[in-house]
Amino acid sequence: MSNLPTTLPAWLALLESRHAETVINMGLDRVLAVKERLQLSFSCPTIMVAGTNGKGSTCAMLESVLMRAGYKVGLYIKPHFLDFNERARINGDMASDETLVAAFNAVEAARGDTSLTYFEFTTLAIMKLLSEAGMDVVILEVGLGGRLDAVNIIDADVSIVTSVDIDHTDYLGDTREKIGFEKAGIFRAGKTAICSDPVPPQSLIDHANAIGADLWLMGRDFNYSGDKQQWSYGGRGQRRNSLAYPSLRGANQILNACAALAALEALKLVLPVGAQEVRTGLVTVELPGRFQVLPGRPTIILDVAHNPHAAAALNQNLGNMGFHRYTYAVFGSMHDKDIDGVIAAMSEHVDHWCLATLPSPRSASASELAAKVQLVQPERDERTINVFDDPGAAYANAISRAGEDDRIVVFGSFLTVAGVMAARKSSLH
Structure with missing residues (x-):
């Protein structure tokens, strides 16, 4: 163990070189085994976000609004543009090299002879880091699909699927129905399951119903209305009126904002958020590379x-x-x-x-x-x-x-x- 890397670049280089031998291994058995050895769990509410497009935007909106409301927010988002540290955010700031190295060391010690892909290893490390950072809420972005993604070893309190479209067909299947089933794999029995795709695949609805998740659908359980100046969100029991449009530009951002507000409505007893915090949070949200x-x-x-x-x-x-x-x-x-x-x-x-x-x-x-x-x-x-x-x-x-x-x-x-x-x-x- 003594010859482990001591810097983040050296660690990432080591994982890249190991990664060359480990193909994308679909399946959660290995990650779950290491999760148990790490005793990885969250003592705060967790929100998981999957989807073909709109995942990152929805995560960023949740982070922005919850931080405005004074909560300590952890975020796992990917991939990164310039620095690996962008993937782990604590109250809007990137995690330091030191905390990431410590988390990598912990995963390496717990892994034993279990082989992990680059993505599985780094996912476990960042979750470990966030679970120990004293957060009030943690937001986790799913990498690929949902059902077999390493992030899905956590049972989230609220799971969101933003959109379902054709992508990653080699792994997820070549129809919206097949892909919808993979994304619905993040839903949990008795927990809130949100889908903001206006035309959700039947496979997603069927899976949510089969496992007894509390499914919230766009147009049925929550919706929006608006004119050129402002818009309003209407949920099962909560309205948010006269909101400014999100600062993230683009046609689909209103659907992503609705998903974020539905998640906040579902969590309103444990993480109450006021009207002004929602307004300010949506107007100030920033996310590189999204229009x-x-x-x-x-x-x-x-x-x-x-x-x-x-x-x-x-x-x-x-x-x-x-x-x-x-x-x-x-x-x-x-x-x-x-x-x-x-x-x-x-x-x-x-x-x-x-x-x-x-x-x-x-x-x-x-x-x-x-x-x-x-x-x-x-x-x-x-x-x-x-x-x-x-x-x-x-x-x-x-x-x-x-x-x-x-x-x-x-x-x-x-x-x-x-x-x-x-x-x-x-x-x-």
């Missing part, structure tokens, strides 16, 4: 849309933005995504494609993307397609060509947005 519009010109938008459902929402948001002469797209994707569907959803607004290969063995190459753009997007004058070895180079090209009245939209995989964030950061120094 994030950067200040300055040309207009730059960062969005981690990487499936057709998210790309359609991004396309709609671009359409609502007002006039821009040309739109440059910096785009990179994993090859197992529905790339044609994403390009088709975005083709209405994109004039110039700057396509990037991502730093991952799972990346689609920029030239593969270029071939798909040519097939999917109808020919038009003045359209260009260029390929680059990495997102930073693609972004540099877009910046060098875009005028003040243009806009650059950086989208696709987290690695696309992270690559551009890193390039921007280094160009500022």
